[in-house]
Amino acid sequence: MKTRFLTATAFLFVLASGGSGAQAEKIANRVAVFSGLDKITGRIISFDVYINETVQFGALQVTPRVCYTRPATEAPQTTAFIEVDEVTLAKKVQRIFTGWMFAASPGLHAVEHPIYDVWLIDCKATSPVTPPSDSQ
Numbered sequence: 001m002k003t004r005f006l007t008a009t010a011f012l013f014v015l016a017s018g019g020s021g022a023q024a025e026k027i028a029n030r031v032a033v034f035s036g037l038d039k040i041t042g043r044i045i046s047f048d049v050y051i052n053e054t055v056q057f058g059a060l061q062v063t064p065r066v067c068y069t070r071p072a073t074e075a076p077q078t079t080a081f082i083e084v085d086e087v088t089l090a091k092k093v094q095r096i097f098t099g100w101m102f103a104a105s106p107g108l109h110a111v112e113h114p115i116y117d118v119w120l121i122d123c124k125a126t127s128p129v130t131p132p133s134d135s136q
Contacts, residue, residue, distance in 0.1 A: 025071065026068040026069070026070065027069045027071065028066060028068060029069060029123035029124055029125055030050055030051055030067075030124075030126065030127075030131075031048050031049065031050055031051070031123065031124045031125070031126065031127040032048070032049050032064035032067040032080045032082070032120060032122075032123055033046060033048055033049075033120070033121040033122040033124060034046070034047055034048075034049060034057075034118055034119065034120060034121060035047075035106075035118070035121050036057045036058070036060075036116060036117065036118045037116065037117040037118075038115065038116060039114075039115050045057075048127040048128075048129045049063070049064050050064075050129075050131050050132055051064055051065065051066065052064075052065065053131075053132045057118060058115060058116045059086055059088075059113075059115065060084055060085070060086055060087075060111070060113065060118060061084065061085040061086075061093070062083075062084050062111075063083045063084070063085075064080050064081070064082050065080075065081045066080060066081045067120075068080070069122075069123045076103075076104065077102075078103035078120065078122055078123050079100055079101065079102050079103070079120075080100070080101050080103075080120050080123060081099070081100055081101075082097065082098070082100075082101050082111075082120070083095065083097070083098050084097040084111045084118065086113065096111065096113065097111045101119065101120035103121055103122055103123075106119035106120065106121075107119075
């Protein structure tokens with residue numbers, strides 16, 4: 001019984017530490033990079049969005065709240081917390097997604113809409129896109 005408790009405790013410790021003895025530090029980035037698919041035209045575009053900025057993609061408004069990467073010496077793990085709203089034909093805004101996206105698993109938590117799909121590609125510190133005036 002005592003051995004089973006110690007094994008379970010060790011397992012929980014490994015889970016809590018991310019699978020290894022040390023946790024990699026997260027790097028907070030200023031820009032989230034997304035791909036978007038317009039299912040009507042078949043067009044896929046990539047677009048940069050600054051953190052806390054909202055960008056319109058078709059009828060969707062995409063707002064990243066945080067975007068994390070790991071140092072280059074660590075295994076890649078790019079994650080972002082995203083809010084996506086849909087602007088209806090009646091001009092009402094309706095939240096259709098709130099949650100984490102993982103660049104390594106785009107199908108896991110991508111936004112799947114009848115007309116548009118949006119998924120996280122990467123996070124980065126800078127962008128050729130001009131930042132919003134309040135984030136300079």
